[in-house]
Amino acid sequence: MVTGPQSKLTxxxxxxRAPGHKGLDSYHRQEKYFxxxxxxxxxxxxxTLMSAEANLxxxxxxxxxxxxxxxxxxxxIPVHTVPQSEERLLSFPLGDCPRYKQLMNETEHTEExxxxxxxxxxxxxxxxNKTGLNKTNVESVWSVYDTLFCESRHNxxxxxxxxxxxxxxxxxxxxxxxxxxxxxxxIFELYRDNGSVSVxxxxxxxxxxxxxxxxxPGCSLDCPLDEFxxxxxxxxxxxxxxECQVYSKGKDKEVIISLAVSGSLLFILIVVLLGVxxxxxxxxxxxxxxHVVSQDVLDKS
Numbered sequence: 001m002v003t004g005p006q007s008k009l010t011x012x013x014x015x016x017r018a019p020g021h022k023g024l025d026s027y028h029r030q031e032k033y034f035x036x037x038x039x040x041x042x043x044x045x046x047x048t049l050m051s052a053e054a055n056l057x058x059x060x061x062x063x064x065x066x067x068x069x070x071x072x073x074x075x076x077i078p079v080h081t082v083p084q085s086e087e088r089l090l091s092f093p094l095g096d097c098p099r100y101k102q103l104m105n106e107t108e109h110t111e112e113x114x115x116x117x118x119x120x121x122x123x124x125x126x127x128x129n130k131t132g133l134n135k136t137n138v139e140s141v142w143s144v145y146d147t148l149f150c151e152s153r154h155n156x157x158x159x160x161x162x163x164x165x166x167x168x169x170x171x172x173x174x175x176x177x178x179x180x181x182x183x184x185x186x187i188f189e190l191y192r193d194n195g196s197v198s199v200x201x202x203x204x205x206x207x208x209x210x211x212x213x214x215x216x217p218g219c220s221l222d223c224p225l226d227e228f229x230x231x232x233x234x235x236x237x238x239x240x241x242x243e244c245q246v247y248s249k250g251k252d253k254e255v256i257i258s259l260a261v262s263g264s265l266l267f268i269l270i271v272v273l274l275g276v277x278x279x280x281x282x283x284x285x286x287x288x289x290x291h292v293v294s295q296d297v298l299d300k301s
Contacts, residue, residue, distance in 0.1 A: 043090045044081045045215050052079045088240050097244035100178050104139070113138060116176060123169045142174035153182075190225075197225040 009120070017106065036186050038060075042052040062068070062075035083094065093100040104178070107113055127136050127144050149164055184205040191198050200222050202211035220226050237243060 038077070040079045041078065042079050042081050043087055051083065053077075056071065074176045090241055092240075093280065094244055097240075098168055098246045099244045101247055108137070108139070116173075120169060123166065123173070126161065126166070127170075130159065138173060140177075141170065141175040142179050145170040145174040146179060177295060183207070187211055198222040199225055199228045210290060 040052055040056065042048045054080070056077045057074050060075065060077060063075045066075050068075070084091070088094070120138070124138070124141060126155060127141060128134050131145070133140075145167075148158060148167065152158060184203070185203040187204065189200045189202070191200065201214040201216065203214055204211035215222055216223050216228065216231055217223060218231050223231075279291050
């Protein structure tokens with residue numbers, strides 16, 4: 001049985017000699033690792049860090065002066081990462097993403113989600129009872145399949161309740177959330193030909209066949225870089241923290257109403273104050289004409 005690390009090694013040694021990819025073939029014609037050409041980023045999980053290291057071991061076996069120990073076809077290559085709490089590039093959903101939770105809640109109330117849940121309710125209840133994962137649903141049941149799949153790859157004995165029929169139903173459900181197989185990868189190839197730059201995409205999920213070419217909707221297989229950027233722009237996250245926030249129309253309406261009421265009250269208060277001031281100050285026109293009394297008149301009086 002092929003394990004994860006073995007799949008990674010197979011993936012990279014296969015990729016290096018893939019005859020159908022002019023970019024990969026020419027790029028890896030020079031098989032030595034150069035620091036200035038290669039940058040590797042992984043999420044901060046043991047399994048993904050090990051996957052990155054296994055990938056690099058298959059991609060860049062040492063040669064010449066890079067061999068530091070005889071019969072050891074491996075060389076250390078740095079793998080960069082950031083703490084899980086700071087990961088914004090490779091991991092999703094984020095730990096605190098209200099908008100994602102809102103969208104998932106909407107999805108769980110769709111007709112398709114409800115129909116799948118009703119169809120496989122028996123297997124979901126079985127998983128809940130046997131594993132103690134009481135909140136398991138269609139969206140999260142893939143993790144149970146993943147655990148059982150990994151154990152089978154390492155020749156571990158499955159629990160008695162895990163029959164072939166159960167595994168088949170779990171396999172169908174995990175596809176609802178999409179769980180790629182071991183060593184699957186998305187390949188982006190950048191070509192420069194007489195000054196024009198294009199992008200080609202391939203998906204590999206089986207070491208027995210060549211990677212499948214992927215065509216971006218609205219573009220050709222060899223998509224011009226400018227078109228590629230334009231078409232994918234709306235699908236690329238620019239600020240995940242901002243995009244994770246929920247902007248409620250109801251709350252916005254409440255704020256507008258509150259501001260309108262406050263403004264109206266302030267206007268009324270100003271009008272009342274001006275009225276009081278005007279009433280307390282007697283107009284000059286109502287005082288009439290007054291004689292000017294001379295000092296002589298005052299002395300006689």
